[in-house]
Amino acid sequence: MRWKRMYSKAALTTFSLAAIMATFFFFFMGSIDIRPRFSSFFQPDPSEPPACLPLRVYMYDLPPKFNVGMLGSRSSGETPVTAETLPPWSTKAGLRKQHSVEYWMMAYMLYEGEEREKMEMEAIRVSDPEIADVFFVPFFSSLSLSTHGRNMSDPKTEDDKQLQVDTLKFLRESKYWQRSQGRDHVIPMHHPNAFRFLRDQINASILIVSDFGRYEKNVSNLRKDVVAPYVHVVDSYTNDDTRDPFESRKTLLFFRGRTVRKGEGSVRAELQKILVEGMRSSKFCLDPAGDTPSSCRLFDAIVSHCVPVIVSDKVELPYEDELDYARFSIFFSDKEAVRPGYMVEQLRKFPKDKWVDMWKMLKNISHHYEFQYPPKGGDAVDMIWREVRHKLPAAKLAVHRTKRLKIPDWWGDRRR
Template identity: 45%
Template sequence: MGDGRIPHSVGFERRRYLFCLFTVSVFVFVFSWFFFLQSAGSPHFIEHGFLPDKKLFSVVDNFKSTPRDLSKEHHESPPTIATIQDEVKEQPSACEPNKTTLKVFMYDLPSEFHFGLLGWKGTDSVWPDISNGVPDYPGGLNLQHSTEYWLTLDLLSSRFSNRRGPCNAVRVDNSSKADIIFVPFFSSLSYNRYSKVNPKEKVSLNRALQDKLVAYLRVQHEWKRSGGRDHVILAHHPNSMLDARMKLWPCMFILSDFGRYPPNVANIDKDIIAPYKHVIRNYDNDSSTFDSRPILLYFQGAIYRKDGGYIRQELYYILKDEKDVHFSFGSIRGGGINQATKGMHSSKFCLNIAGDTPSSNRLFDAIASHCVPVIISDEIELPYEDVLDYSEFCIFVRTSDALKEGFLIKLVRSITKEEWMKMWERLKEIEHHFEYQYPSQGDDAVQMIWKAVSRKVPSIRLKLNRSNRFRRSMVQMP
């Protein structure tokens, strides 16, 4: 030791210390550079995959901040990159009003036109504070025509600072900045619950509200400016707005079909067809197969109908004795919804036959059941058919062909297992387009309807611009 050399053990400890220091320094440098690039948001690095998506960091942060369930820690594996990426796919993006496709001005109609019909009693506000709870909509068959309720909720929530998920439509305060003017009248509910005349009244509440609505709209600046062409009115029940529809014909109606409208009042060029809200339960985790569904063809509902619905009774006599076919009368009473749910979930094909009007809720019950719809309704119009090819998951049969002895059953039996499975898979892919829910989710019924409305906006603008050609010269006329 007298020669001043460092013992071997001391040298080893120093080298190990320097190595550790170097490793830590490199790690800190790389980590700092990595987050610098992330915060800079370099398009080049992101585009070529050198950095993970920003959403991944938000999900990782969520894992850090969410309280852990200690009772499960020893039974569940820690989240992997794959599970985090799956979470990213499900994580709704924030609503960005400036990037929305549709700007909507909504009239502050008195609550008697909307949530007041649900029993909500406003105090100092026209609208309920839906951040603290949403007034319930009545169940049963009322729900199938509840489109107005879901769209209004979506607009009310569109400006929430903490809103997550899609917002194809956002509410604006300045009507001159809006693409459309939304009229929040729960007309289907008004018809369903208030169309009968009380003994002490001359007209029903439903009729009175329609009259008040027409009077209200005609004095509004927005209606006078456009003649109502950019106004959106919901009348999903075929009998809703029955007294006012002829007076409001320039507007855009959102309907279930055109069965009770003359073509000059409602037509596919200016109006929107919206889906019914299905009343049977969804078929979650559907792992059924062609062979595991024992019923070939299913129908349960009202058989004796008027107008175009006469075909139901004709088909009943043609099909009632066919093997593997269920064709019977049914209603929602006495457990009817549960019976229909079980029946549709057990069937390969479900009949959707015209009733009093061309459409019915049965089509959307079939979609929710992944039961391939067989549509027999020559005048039917379908929701968002300009972007959705129904022939990929539905069978269409002309009424004249369906009434031929043996035609329908032969057609259905000719469809192979492979063809059915392809349609069944497609039903599972598109069923979310027909789901009404709050909060709304990506491309569900609410968002699909807003997109359908937005596709009509250029046509509305064309009509308004053409009508303005001679406005100045008309003003100058003596």
Template identity: 55%
Template sequence: MLGKVVIFFTLALLIFIPCSILIGTLDIRSYYQQSPSIIATTPCADEAPLRVYMYDLPRRFNVGMLDGRNTTEAPVTIADYPLWPDNQGLRRQHSVEYWMMGSLLNGGGNGSEAIDLMGLLGQSKYWQRSGGRDHIFPMTHPNAFRFLRDQLNESIQVVVDFGRYPKGVSNLNKDVVSPYVHFVDSYVDDEPHDPFESRTTLLFFRGGTHRKDKGIVRAKFTKILAGFDDVHYERSSATGENIKLSSKGMRSSKFCLHPAGDTPSSCRLFDAIVSHCVPVIVSDKIELPFENEIDYSQFSLFFSFKEALEPGYMINQLRSFPKQNWTEMWRQLKNISHHYEFHYPPEREDAVNMLWRQIKHKLPGIRQSVHRSQRLKIPDWWKR
């Protein structure tokens, strides 16, 4: 590739993985202005823009999934890229692929689905050249490509966590962790005279309390957190009205509980961040987005399952947490919350911009993997 790595981008929308349509260049150089105590200097010395190429395939592999009534096969362009529909409900939290695709369209250019797509990719000279190592698959639904993941284990995957992925398929070394798209509205006018005293609830949670795997901790919290006057712990479903109630509750609470769900992460963490409610994370195996650039300990508290399930321990820790320390965390949340916003058109330093920069950090590893695969004469001994 003559010193330049080109990434071929295929989009996953909701559960399936579709393809996309343009050639463009993104400038993802850092624009950070925040304090170095929370934002680390980017380690990537190469300041050249990241070049991203997308496959030119029919809409049924991408935005066509948003509206099954539209049977148009022509590739989508910036002129007819649809707005995210209001009636998609829970699907919004898994819509990272939509915003990433929109960022490329806006940046300029030429403008069983999963199985069909893999057949098309297998015929591509670009896929064959690298074995898919320089391809990106956004897969932010935990069941995306569930039965075909072994075909993607060389590619970069954009995931929200690794809860349902074997280590040989997806891991931190080659893949990128994305935030969920938050449900609640962002708190844009959070300017009280005394933010600590204005938030009268100590700890807040509204959501599903019966979950699989480590998410069983939520059911246990129902008993452990009962009887505390300053704690709101309530079972709820994600309806429009309940989302509004959750937003109101988060904005009036000092701390927002984020226990593990069916997988280690959930949308609730990012709802708390954009509500400027200090996250209390109880998820032993959680991986967090942008962690090479953002220090979560500056605005979040972490408890192990063992600590959180000890009666009274977590509440006592929160009640004794110094007001000055909490206020500094609240300020940090206000400073970094824009990194968890998804926009179309994209905005500088938003979540999509951050994701592209994370992908750029993977380029040296991609180069090594591609070059190494091209010279091996026997099966890779590291995979035995």
């Protein structure tokens, strides 16, 4: 029993000591703030904005020839475009509109209306590059491609190449590009062939792309780049308020587009017999791969509240870290889609209540695919800047590692 008495005595002593220490801290240390002694642990990095604040974007002042000058704008010379001189997007631009993301991103940054302060926007333009989180390069590379000769044998192609050379020269002379090697720079390249001559020299930047079908992995990938939606070419369905949308849409499946395409689009020819017209009068809208894994039809379907039927094995989708496309889209593999009768049979058996849920979801999320001016919180460009914010930690990690590495990046070599 002796050990029990010793244990009890030790426990009592320990308890008494703890009580004395607690009393001491209560009376003598209660008014002392110890946080300054450990400020590095309690204080956030002042260069890192809280997540609730907008992303701070510095937009380079490029002359109009790099952007709106290709729209036939009256802006000329070296004077950068402003909110007052920004020309409207041409209604005669045709299919160029699909890849006009670069224009709307620039317009978003130029907008200075009083309403902007009242809107909760994901990004704001700053005039001081020293406080910027990212740097936006307003070179309209997609428009340059379609304006200056899309065929490599076209002599006008040299104009596109020269603009790329001049853009890269401008960036390399910027100390902010040099500081990060372009990793915190945002460059729109939405057309699959945009910036085709020198894209390997901007492969560290955050690229705004439509998909990865024509990029080498060392140039563009999902880890660092942002997949942006196409600009839809059909009008949005704003008064879709029918009581029974399932029954009012008489057509089962609709397809809008050509059936003869290059590359992965060849699957369309085999689907031609089952295609019918009318997005707004159809329950489902077919979205097979285009010349690359993505196509504009998906976004036309979304703003028409027509449940997309996506047939593309390698497609990557915008905002997918936040939106679950399975809640408002149906997916078939390429092999499933060309099996005679299989896809139509599955769509005919699709439950009405589940379709209605998808239709409601489409109505709720379609505003995320609207490109507009003035911009609005939660619209397509606002969501793109939100995605850029998500890519920023990886970019900063790369910048910080590069600053302290004394040898070539061994981790990159290891991953090859």
